[in-house]
Amino acid sequence: MVPDSCGDTLSCSGSSSGVASTGTATVTGAARRKRDVVSALVLAAVLAAAWGWIRWGYPLPDSGVNAAPTVRLYSDTREIAVFLGTSRRSQIWLPLAEVPRPVVDAVLVAEDRRFFQHRGIDLLAVLRAATSNVRHGQIRQGGSTITQQLARTLFLSTQRTWGRKLRESGIALMIELRNPKERILEAYLNAIYLGQDGDVAVHGLGAAARHFLGKDLAQVRLDEAALLAAAINAPGRTFSGDPVRALTARDGVLRAMLRQGVISRAAFHEAVIRPLPRPAVSSTLRAPYFVNLAREEIARRVALPHSGEVRIATTLDPILQRVAEAAVRDGIDRIERRHPVLGRGKLQAALVAIEPASGRIRALVGGRRYLDSPFNRATRAARQPGSLFKPIVYLAAFEAERMGRGPGLTPASLVPDEPMTVKDESGSWSPHNMDGRFRGPVTVRRALEDSLNAPAVRVAGNVGLNQVVQVARSLGIESLLAPVPSLALGTSEVTLLEMAGAFATLANQGVRATPTTLAGDFPPGGASLVAPVPAPVRVASAESAYLVTHLLRGVMQHGTGRASARWGLSDVTAGKTGSTDGLRDAWFVGYTPDLVVGVWLGLDDGSPIGLTGAQAALPVWAAVMQAAVRRTPPRPFTPPPGVVLVAVNRDTGQPAPILCRQGQVIQEAFLAGTEPHGNCGAASIVESAGGFLGWLRSLFQ
Secondary structure: OOOHHHHHOHHHHOOOHHHHHHHHHHHHHHHHHHHHHHHHHHHHHHHHHHHHHHHOOOOOOOOOOOOOOEEEEEEOOEEEEEEEOOOOEEEOOOOHHHOOHHHHHHHHHHHOOOOOOOOOOOHHHHHHHHHHHHHHOOOOOOOOOHHHHHHHHHHOOOOOOHHHHHHHHHHHHHHHHHOOHHHHHHHHHHHOEEEEEOOEEEEOHHHHHHHHHOOOHHHOOHHHHHHHHHHOOOHHHHHOOOHHHHHHHHHHHHHHHHHOOOOOHHHHHHHHOOOOOOOOHHHHOOOHHHHHHHHHHHHHHEEOOOOOEEEEEEOOOHHHHHHHHHHHHHHHHHHHHHOHHHOOOOOEEEEEEEOOOOOEEEEEEOOOOOOOOOOOOOOOOOEOOHHHHHHHHHHHHHHHHHOOOOOOOOOOOEEEEOOOOEEEOOEEEOOOOOOOOOOEEEEHHHHHHOOOHHHHHHHHHHHOHHHHHHHHHHOOOOOOOOOOHHHHHOOOOEOHHHHHHHHHHHHOOOEEOOOEOEOOOOOOOOOEEOOOOOOOEEOOOHHHHHHHHHHHHHHHHHOOOHHHHHHOOOOOOEEEEEEOOOOOEEEEEEEOOOOEEEEEEEOOOOOOOOOOHHHHHHHHHHHHHHHHHHHOOOOOOOOOOOEEEEEEEOOOOOEOOHHHOOOOEEEEEEEOOOOOOOOOOHHHHHHHHHHHHHHHHHHOO
16 A cells, blocks of 8 residues: 555655656656746746837727717617627626626636736736646647736737737736726726627627626626626637536636635525526517618618717517517427428528508518527518519509500409410520419409419510519619519519518508618717618509509408408408419518518528418418507508599409499409490390399298
């Protein structure tokens, strides 16, 4: 048995003197390397400090003043986001006196317990880290003090090299020579990187508390303070990684605080039994896709001050936004459960809701989960709209007719739904319907309600493809539109926001209001407006816009949108489905005079989802629109002067006077002067009268 005294004596191992000598030489060599590393670090730090003092001085950020103003976005009176200027960086500067003591203690215990004893470099920590790094042959530990971390955050890269470490040490010494400890600590607490919230870089404890805990730093509990301190070393793993690892890291900070005597045992036990705080709605930014769009609009339209704070009101409706986010989430889950072939986690969706008269964006969702993908599919994903584009074709036709340049088309006109072949620069092409059937002559109403393809292509060709493009441009579609025959079927890629804006113009009787995220008493104090939102402008006649709306009401009652009746929406809305070739994209845009809601679903790689707009997008749309009309009953659709309503047979488009009504009779809208005239003939009158007398006879039998 080896005696205890042998623990410090190599010769007690029983080895020969030669072996013992070799071991001693090894230890001596390691000690010499450690001494050399420390000496080199100190010498390089001193030289770098002198050089840095002469060249730059490495100033710390001004206390309490950001390099850009703090921008606070509000929805009504509720704050939805805070960020620095218009960059994708979030920072809320707090003076050291306003940082809660438990937060300061937690950070010091976790990162630099000897902060107030050293002068920028903790030689004990450096020696400990150097030993580990020499043993592993690479940089595994940094031994960095708070001052060194601040130097790296402000002035250096995060690359782990000996050269960067030497420069970091020199800058830290210089910072300590020129600044009091309290100033250094304040700068560190406000500048240290604490992770990503989507594509927003979060810097400082104040911003981290807002993003990841959903509260101001002054409101954090002891357990939350320890969690924030633990996140400094591994922000990604703490706030969006393994919760078990995050809990272990938090509890480690709490135990260290207990050992250092900065918290009582009772406070420790109270904090350590708390579960991790649930990520608040605000922790990933409230309405993050909307906030990003607002940030981009602020950058274009607003000249911010150089410092201070700016409060900006947005157009977001927080209630409708929550409904929209839930509808997208539930819709995706429903589809993935019913269609497992799509896989879990791949299907994407986007939604936008706009007030037609003002252009105010009231809700916006750009994907299934912002933290997984901050790419905004509502504003940036260009996809084929398919049949959703057809109302624009018919609007162009009605506008041409109004100006006396059209082929005499009305909603009751008959258009052939028959096989056809069209030629363009790429060759010949034959449109067909989704079910492969042709229906012969159909009214324009039936063509749009049933989303028939050949009639839309014929009408676009008669009006002129360049004219269709021009009308689409006037509605706010800025994406490139190819003037080819298939344009009528939505083969040119557009964004959801563009299509929703185009339908908003229809809902607003031909007046286009530019979509915006900014509202209220604008510009806010301290800022100036450099590019106001364009005033609403008439881009189509109220009469033509109403004719299309009246047709789209039929889509909801009799056509591809008739499933909206399950939500009680078929009689109060107008809308259109959109399904693309191969069923790669599913769209639905529907509206009342007060609100337009557009929805898109699909896969980012463009693979087919095998679902139509009515199957995939309409239920998501209906959940949002139903909530909206329950909160505020919509105004009715009212025909403008210059539009007359005439009773016609829905199938033939022929007038249907009271005495000779056969089949399904509807009230069709016409530009005044284009409505059909005439009667249905004596035979039809006799037939109708016979039917009426037969009905009377049956009452008395």
